[in-house]
Structure formats: structure tokens, C-alpha cells
Amino acid sequence: MLFNSYIFIFLFLPIALVGFYVLSKTSRSEAKFLWLVVASFLFYGWWNASYLIIILGSIVVNYAVGTVLSGEHGNRAKKLILFLGVTANLGLLGYFKYANFFVDTINQVTGFNIPLDNIVLPLAISFFTFQQVAYLVDAYRGEVKDYDFIHYCLFVTFFPQLIAGPIVHHKEMLPQFIKGNTRSRSENFSIGITIFTIGLFKKAVLADGVSQFVGPAFSSAESTMVMSTFDAWTGALAYTFQLYFDFSGYSDMATGLARMFGIVLPINFNSPYKSKSIIEFWRRWHITLSNFLKEYLYYSLGGNRLGEKRRYINLFLTMLLGGLWHGAGWTFIIWGALHGAALGINHFWHRVKQHYGVIGSSKAYAVISLLLTFLTIIVFWVFFRAETVSGALNIIQAMFGLSPDVERTVSSGSIYWFVMLSAICLWAPNTYQIMKNHEPVLEQRMLTGEVTDKLLWKPSLKWAVIVAILLFWSICTLSSVTEFLYFQF
Amino acid sequence: MIFKRFIFLAFGSFMAVVSVVGIFNTVVDPFDVYRLVRSNGFNEIKPLYGEYTRLAKVIQIERFPRTTIALGSSRAQFGVDMQHEFWGNGENEKGWNLALSGAHMYEVSRLFDHAVDVSDVEKVLIGLDFFMFNANRQGHLEDESYFSVDKNGTPQSLHQLRQRVLTMGTTDAISASFETLRKQKVKEDKFNEFGRMLSQRERSKALDDGGFERVFLQNEAAYARQTWTACKNNSFPLRKPEVNGPLELLEKILEKAAKRKIEVVLFISPSHARLWETLDATGLWAEFEQWKRELTKSIQKVKIKNGSSVQLWDFSGFSDYSTEKVPAENDKAMKWYLDPSHYSVELGRLMLDVIHAGTRDAGGERVSFGRPMNVSTIDQLLIDIRNERAKYRLENPELIKRIWTGANKQLEERTRVGEQCSNVEGKGV
Numbered sequence: 001m002l003f004n005s006y007i008f009i010f011l012f013l014p015i016a017l018v019g020f021y022v023l024s025k026t027s028r029s030e031a032k033f034l035w036l037v038v039a040s041f042l043f044y045g046w047w048n049a050s051y052l053i054i055i056l057g058s059i060v061v062n063y064a065v066g067t068v069l070s071g072e073h074g075n076r077a078k079k080l081i082l083f084l085g086v087t088a089n090l091g092l093l094g095y096f097k098y099a100n101f102f103v104d105t106i107n108q109v110t111g112f113n114i115p116l117d118n119i120v121l122p123l124a125i126s127f128f129t130f131q132q133v134a135y136l137v138d139a140y141r142g143e144v145k146d147y148d149f150i151h152y153c154l155f156v157t158f159f160p161q162l163i164a165g166p167i168v169h170h171k172e173m174l175p176q177f178i179k180g181n182t183r184s185r186s187e188n189f190s191i192g193i194t195i196f197t198i199g200l201f202k203k204a205v206l207a208d209g210v211s212q213f214v215g216p217a218f219s220s221a222e223s224t225m226v227m228s229t230f231d232a233w234t235g236a237l238a239y240t241f242q243l244y245f246d247f248s249g250y251s252d253m254a255t256g257l258a259r260m261f262g263i264v265l266p267i268n269f270n271s272p273y274k275s276k277s278i279i280e281f282w283r284r285w286h287i288t289l290s291n292f293l294k295e296y297l298y299y300s301l302g303g304n305r306l307g308e309k310r311r312y313i314n315l316f317l318t319m320l321l322g323g324l325w326h327g328a329g330w331t332f333i334i335w336g337a338l339h340g341a342a343l344g345i346n347h348f349w350h351r352v353k354q355h356y357g358v359i360g361s362s363k364a365y366a367v368i369s370l371l372l373t374f375l376t377i378i379v380f381w382v383f384f385r386a387e388t389v390s391g392a393l394n395i396i397q398a399m400f401g402l403s404p405d406v407e408r409t410v411s412s413g414s415i416y417w418f419v420m421l422s423a424i425c426l427w428a429p430n431t432y433q434i435m436k437n438h439e440p441v442l443e444q445r446m447l448t449g450e451v452t453d454k455l456l457w458k459p460s461l462k463w464a465v466i467v468a469i470l471l472f473w474s475i476c477t478l479s480s481v482t483e484f485l486y487f488q489f
Numbered sequence: 490m491i492f493k494r495f496i497f498l499a500f501g502s503f504m505a506v507v508s509v510v511g512i513f514n515t516v517v518d519p520f521d522v523y524r525l526v527r528s529n530g531f532n533e534i535k536p537l538y539g540e541y542t543r544l545a546k547v548i549q550i551e552r553f554p555r556t557t558i559a560l561g562s563s564r565a566q567f568g569v570d571m572q573h574e575f576w577g578n579g580e581n582e583k584g585w586n587l588a589l590s591g592a593h594m595y596e597v598s599r600l601f602d603h604a605v606d607v608s609d610v611e612k613v614l615i616g617l618d619f620f621m622f623n624a625n626r627q628g629h630l631e632d633e634s635y636f637s638v639d640k641n642g643t644p645q646s647l648h649q650l651r652q653r654v655l656t657m658g659t660t661d662a663i664s665a666s667f668e669t670l671r672k673q674k675v676k677e678d679k680f681n682e683f684g685r686m687l688s689q690r691e692r693s694k695a696l697d698d699g700g701f702e703r704v705f706l707q708n709e710a711a712y713a714r715q716t717w718t719a720c721k722n723n724s725f726p727l728r729k730p731e732v733n734g735p736l737e738l739l740e741k742i743l744e745k746a747a748k749r750k751i752e753v754v755l756f757i758s759p760s761h762a763r764l765w766e767t768l769d770a771t772g773l774w775a776e777f778e779q780w781k782r783e784l785t786k787s788i789q790k791v792k793i794k795n796g797s798s799v800q801l802w803d804f805s806g807f808s809d810y811s812t813e814k815v816p817a818e819n820d821k822a823m824k825w826y827l828d829p830s831h832y833s834v835e836l837g838r839l840m841l842d843v844i845h846a847g848t849r850d851a852g853g854e855r856v857s858f859g860r861p862m863n864v865s866t867i868d869q870l871l872i873d874i875r876n877e878r879a880k881y882r883l884e885n886p887e888l889i890k891r892i893w894t895g896a897n898k899q900l901e902e903r904t905r906v907g908e909q910c911s912n913v914e915g916k917g918v
Contacts, residue, residue, distance in 0.1 A: 006654075186492035193499065459495035468502030472510070476660045 199252025557584030561616025568837030700819025
């Protein structure tokens with residue numbers, strides 16, 4: 001069940017909310033959380049009920065291992081249990097997500113023909129695996145309290161963030177389940193529905209709207225057709241915007257939904273295209289993933305404690321694995337490697353600046369930094385979207401005029417989209433800045449930047465009308481009437 | 490309290506927007522499915538109807554049930570006149586032309602199931618085209634949620650709600666309404682009120698596109714390249730193992746019609762002789778003849794099982810009409826054709842005359858247009874058409890040479906870069 005579907009908006013969500021609110025009035029607080037757990041399993045099982053066994057098995061095993069790790073055991077025994085627990089999680093992820101890729105690669109490189117059935121990736125496995133690995137590591141470190149099983153289940157399965165994040169941390173979620181939220185139900189719902197609506201609009205109207213320019217360019221690139229510079233830029237830019245509005249829209253929807261149930265999620269996107277460096281970009285883009293990779297991978301590799309050289313290597317390895325986490329394919333690995341290299345260069349540049357006392361605080365420097373960062377990100381996204389490395393290279397060559405220029409095939413209508421979306425990405429305040437007076441997310445401190453009073457959300461008639469229009473507009477795009485396909489016949 | 494007020498205001502505003510937009514789309518009615526208001530200069534012309542016929546026709550037959558329907562592809566959509574006396578309807582009871590551009594047999598069968606479910610259909614005319622029977626291309630429709638029954642015949646209880654959502658509460662519907670208000674010139678009218686596409690507009694378009702000769706050449710190339718088959722190996726299977734192929738779907742239609750006592754008339758479209766020549770040059774004539782044989786067998790099978798009688802007429806071939814000369818001048822229109830495949834409604838009316846009154850005119854003379862086709866006549870019919878083809882070739886040697894050269898060029902290109910298809914019941918090139 002997708003957030004942007006009629007069944008979710010008009011059936012699942014109202015029932016889940018009503019049930020939650022009714023059960024909130026009962027004396028036992030577990031009842032409402034049990035209700036949410038059941039709703040979350042239903043939400044997850046809607047795609048494929050057989051996946052429920054995998055997620056349930058993963059939860060039971062991890063909860064058990066976490067409980068053992070939290071107990072009084074010798075350090076060696078704990079280390080062994082943690083090792084087994086993490087290995088089991090990564091093994092599960094590795095089997096479902098990477099087995100096909102590795103076997104295919106081995107077959108291609110060696111010429112062997114190792115048979116392997118096409119393994120279907122269970123939904124959200126990357127997300128719930130990471131959350132639980134973090135839980136185990138923290139249990140080992142003694143940073144986990146005793147939580148009951150229902151709360152743990154909800155921490156893993158809470159449907160707003162189950163499918164595509166934000167990747168939540170037990171320290172952020174479990175205390176909220178236990179303590180509850182002091183704000184009124186109507187306040188939480190008002191804030192939640194506003195954030196959800198903005199997210200739905202970003203996804204259904206903006207991301208899906210600009211996506212029309214993505215497919216043709218990337219398909220042409222895969223079929224090794226020579227493409228014009230204009231078409232290549234159109235495809236790359238359109239994907240840059242599509243991905244942002246799609247993913248940040250989803251995160252907004254998750255944040256808004258969670259808020260309707262009184263839960264505040266961590267911030268996941270903070271106007272990433274306003275970044276003036278790649279380092280800043282990764283502090284603003286998919287923040288919960290960056291935090292996870294930093295905390296549990298980069299630091300585990302030694303972080304910057306082992307000298308400058310190791311720092312670059314660790315950064316590179318972290319981003320390489322971060323790329324692989326996004327998908328099992330060479331294009332993702334290259335994308336990760338490029339970001340790893342760019343982060344290294346960025347850190348090196350900071351050192352050079354420090355060494356020579358360059359401050360770089362002028363407006364021109366800021367604008368150039370922003371544009372250079374944006375350009376770098378656009379080019380890197382090409383690898384993220386392309387199906388093959390050669391497809392990505394075809395587009396990049398055409399973008400920089402390195403392939404024979406041919407007549408463009410994409411209409412210039414894309415330019416209007418790009419101007420509008422650029423204004424939103426590079427100038428407008430983001431959802432959480434607009435809502436910043438109402439604690440939209442955890443880590444409020446990240447919401448820097450002034451927002452004029454006019455743009456700040458208030459529970460006013462103006463905002464009620466805006467929410468109603470955006471919601472209606474978004475819902476109108478959920479169905480498209482099938483236009484006729486075969487006019488040539 | 491202020492938050493409760495906010496929720497109330499937001500919900501109220503949402504409902505207000507839903508109501509305003511819903512009423513607006515219902516009144517403007519860009520898909521011609523509500524017919525509450527029809528006013529000259531306001532919404533009389535439906536310029537967007539043609540782009541949404543797949544949705545509109547399904548709703549139209551349900552909201553305005555009729556006893557007579559025509560099904561098929563765009564040839565039937567252009568050529569079958571629902572006001573012809575063949576239908577035997579009174580002035581006030583015209584049927585629906587439910588034919589759709591590019592429809593394959595799966596889509597025809599879904600429309601038939603829907604129509605007989607929502608309306609007391611008594612008579613159905615189905616235009617059959619060779620390309621509709623390529624088993625490689627049968628499959629699914631992008632959206633079947635607005636049909637009254639699903640593909641297994643199970644009722645879809647929410648289909649009317651779905652129809653309303655699609656026609657009232659989508660951005661497509663909203664923009665179609667605005668387009669409708671904007672384009673109220675007669676030249677924007679592409680369909681008549683019974684769902685038939687207008688020939689005159691297509692004729693003008695052919696002239697605007699550089700004349701009929703140019704349109705013929707373009708269409709012949711497209712047919713040779715991809716319309717019948719896009720496969721590298723020229724595969725054109727009529728059946729596929731383990732799937733309901735087009736012939737099976739036709740049999741299911743005939744079975745259901747027999748059970749419900751619905752009169753069925755089938756016909757093969759009277760496309761232009763140049764298209765049949767292109768078909769032969771593309772290497773598909775044997776499949777074409779086999780298809781005709783299979784059609785007669787399918788009908789015979791249903792006839793034996795149900796005792797029903799189904800008429801099948803073959804209008805393909807080389808008649809006085811289908812050999813109409815294509816004007817070389819780019820300002821001259823054709824009388825009977827819009828392009829090599831689509832015939833005009835005038836020829837469609839002649840076709841219905843023949844089906845209605847038989848192949849002899851009022852004076853008892855045989856009309857050289859259309860033949861009844863069944864298991865007894867099929868062999869002779871195929872021979873007759875081959876003979877007519879030979880005559881046509883003798884009379885037009887230069888033209889034939891051009892057609893074969895053009896088709897071979899397309900075929901070579903397809904052999905090089907066409908789709909990979911399995912060779913099930915197909916043949917290699």
C-alpha cells in the first residue's frame with residue numbers, strides 16, 4: 001500500500017487513526033501501540049503477505065539477541081553474540097539484496113554459469129535491517145534500556161517510516177512510545193496533516209510531474225542512441241528534481257503521518273540542493289542514513305582517528321558501501337565511489353583553505369560553491385539513475401558536448417518545470433522551516449535560516465485553504481485517465 | 490481549540506473544492522458521459538473525447554444503455570454508421586459505436602463483456618482486422634477498474650465510483666474541461682454523438698499532411714514495419730500455448746452471445762488493395778489466409794455447440810472500391826478511403842447495405858463487394874481473392890513494384906533492429 005494511493009488515504013489511514021484515538025482513551029497504553037503494530041503489519045503485508053514471515057523473524061531474533069546483549073555477560077561472550085547478530089542481519093540483507101548481483105558478476109567475470117533463481121527483494125529490508133543492527137550495537141555498548149516486545153515491534157515496523165525511512169534510532173523512538181506526546185491530539189493532527197499534504201504534493205504533483213522528462217533521456221542513453229546536449233541536460237536535471245521531490249516528499253509524508261499519531265520523527269531532508277559543498281550536502285540529504293553510516297560504519301572503520309590518509313580511505317569506503325546499500329549494481333557502486341572521492345576532495349580543500357588562510361565568505365564564493373556543488377550532484381545522479389554504466393556515460397558525454405550533437409527531441413516545456421523547481425529547491429524554505437514553530441521534527445537546531453512570518457505555518461484559515469487545495473490537487477493526480485495508445489493503428 | 494477549528498476549516502475547504510471541481514467537470518463534461526448540459530459555444534464540441542474514448546465509451550454504454558453496438562478497431566470506429574438501417578433501430582434508439590483505435594481482441598472482448606453486462610444488447614457488429622489477432626500482442630489494459638466486470642466475469646462493485654473519480658476528480662479531467670471550454674470550433678469535432686469518428690476531418694488532415702499518396706506511403710511503411718508484427722523473425726502467431734489467445738477470445742464472445750441470444754455479425758475490414766499488396770510483400774499472406782480459415786473454424790465450432798448462426802463477411806480483397814486510385818496530386822481527396830487501412834463512412838455504409846440486403850442490388854445484379862465467409866466457402870473465397878490480386882498486379886505493375894520495394898526495405902530494417910520474439914507458431918524470415 002503506497003501513501004499516495006486512495007486505499008491508504010481514504011481507508012487505511014482513517015481506520016488506523018480512529019482505532020488509535022479510541023484506544024488512547026483506554027487505561028492501558030499498550031492497547032494503542034498494539035493496534036499500531038497490527039496496522040503496520042497489515043500495511044507491510046499488503047504487498048506480499050509472505051514477507052511478513054521475514055520481518056517478523058527478523059524482529060524476534062533481534063529482540064532476543066538485544067535482550068541477551070543488554071544482560072550481564074562477559075565481554076567476549078557479548079562480542080561473539082553481537083558478531084553473530086550483526087552477521088545474521090547482514091546475511092539476510094546480503095542474500096536478498098546482493099546474491100543475484102554477486103552471482104551474476106562472478107558468472108560474467110569467470111564465464112561460469114552458477115545457477116541462482118531470481119530472488120525477490122522483500123520490501124524495506126534495507127531499512128529495518130539497519131535499524132536493528134544499530135539497536136544490537138547499542139545494546140552491546142550498554143546504551144539500550146529494557147524495552148517490551150510491543151514497543152520494540154513498533155520501533156521496527158511503525159508504518160509511516162517502515163518502507164523508505166527515515167531510518168529511526170531506538171533512542172529517538174522508544175522513549176516517545178513510552179512517555180507519549182504532551183501536545184493535544186488536534187494539534188498533532190493539524191501539524192501532521194499539513195506536513196503529510198506538503199509531502200504528498202511534492203511526490204504526486206512535482207516529482208511525478210517532472211518525471212515525464214526523465215524516462216525518454218535515460219532510455220535513449222541505454223539504447224546507445226546519440227542524444228543532444230539539451231536532451232541529456234533535460235534528463236539529468238529532471239531526475240535531479242524528481243529524486244529530491246520524490247524522496248523528500250516521502251519523508252515529509254512519513255513525518256506527517258507519524259505526527260498524526262503523536263510521534264515526532266528525525267529530520268531526513270533539509271534543503272540539500274542549497275548546499276555549498278558535498279560535505280554540507282550529506283548533512284542535508286537523507287540525513288538519517290548519513291548519521292547511520294557515520295555512526296556505525298565510518299566510526300567503526302576508525303573515522304578520522306587514525307590519521308588523515310585513513311580518514312580519506314574510510315570516507316571513501318563508507319560512501320562506496322553507502323552506494324551499494326542503495327542498490328545492487330555497478331552504477332550505485334560508482335555513484336558511491338564518486339561521492340566518496342568528492343568528499344575526500346572537499347575535506348582536502350578545507351585543509352588547503354585553512355593552510356593558506358582562505359576564508360571564502362564572499363557572496364560570489366558562496367554562489368560559485370553552490371553552483372559547483374549542484375553541478376557535481378547532477379552529474380553524479382546520472383549514475384544513480386542509469387541502468388548501465390555505458391548508459392550513464394552516454395548521457396554525461398552528451399551533457400558536456402562530447403558526443404555528436406543531434407537535434408533535440410524533448411520539448412522546451414521542461415524549462416518551465418526546471419525554473420519552478422529550482423526556485424523551490426534553491427530559494428524557498430523547506431517544509432520543516434515553514435513548520436518550525438511546531439516542532440515538526442527532532443533536531444530542531446538544524447532548521448536554521450530566517451523564514452518570513454507570512455510563510456510560517458499557523459492554524460489559520462489561509463493555511464486550511466492551502467492544505468485543502470494541495471491535498472485535492474495531489475489526490476487528483478493519483479489517477480490518470482489512460483489515453484489511447486495506438487493512434488497509428 | 491484553534492487546532493480543532495483548523496481541522497474543521499481544512500476539511501470544509503477540501504469538501505468545497507471537491508464539490509466545485511466535481512460540478513464543473515460534470516457540467517462541462519469533456520468526455521461526453523453525463524450529457525446534462527450541451528450548449529452551442531459552451532461545451533457542444535468535445536475536442537478531447539477522442540483522446541479518452543477508452544474511458545468514455547465504457548461509461549457511455551453504461552449510462553445510456555442501447556441494444557445495438559459496434560466493436561472493433563479504428564476502422565470500425567470510422568466506418569460503421571450507427572444510423573444505418575442495418576441496425577433496425579427507431580429514430581430515437583441509435584446504438585453505440587464502441588470501436589477503439591488499436592483495439593486488440595482482448596480489449597474487444599472486455600468491452601463486449603461490459604456492454605452485455607450493463608445493457609440489453611441484442612445485436613453486435615464486430616469489425617475484424619488481421620493485426621488484432623497477433624497472439625504476441627494480447628495482454629492486459631492499463632486500467633480495467635472502470636469496467637463493470639473483471640476479466641473473469643466477476644462484478645466490480647466499485648467500478649462506478651471509479652468512473653466518477655476519473656471523470657470528475659483527476660487533473661486530466663480538469664484540464665480536459667478547460668480545453669473543452671477553449672476549443673469550441675466545429676473543426677475540433679472529431680466524433681459524432683454515437684461514438685463514430687468523423688471521416689471528413691481525417692480527409693482534410695490527409696490533404697494537410699501532403700496529400701493521399703504521401704499518407705498511403707507512410708501507412709504502408711508503418712504496417713510493414715510494425716503494425717502487423719514488430720518481430721525480427723516476422724512471427725505472427727494466432728495462438729499461444731496456455732493463454733487465451735485472440736481466437737479463443739472471439740469464441741468466448743460468440744459463446745456468450747449465443748447464450749444470451751445476441752445476434753452477431755462479423756466482418757473483415759474493406760481496407761485498400763495497396764494494403765493487401767503490402768501484406769503480401771511483408772511475407773504474411775499465408776498467415777492472413779490461415780487467419781481467415783481459423784475464423785471460419787471458430788465460428789463453426791460455436792455453431793455446432795450452440796446451434797447459433799453467426800454471419801461472417803469478408804470485405805478484404807480487390808473490389809472496385811478497394812482499388813480506388815490514389816491521387817498523386819496533393820490537393821485531391823479520395824472518396825472511399827482515408828488511408829490504405831481506414832475506409833470512409835460512405836464505404837462503410839455500402840458495406841452495411843451488402844450485409845443488410847445481400848450481395849445483389851435491387852436489379853438482382855451481383856455487387857462485387859464483400860463475400861459471406863464460412864467453412865464451405867473459404868477455399869473458393871481465397872482462390873477468388875488470389876485471382877483478383879493477380880489481375881490487380883497485371884494492371885498496376887509499376888505500383889506493385891514500388892510497394893514491394895518499400896515493404897522489403899521496412900522488412901530488412903525490422904529484421905535488423907526489430908523485437909526479439911519467440912517462434913511459437915510463427916515463422917522465420
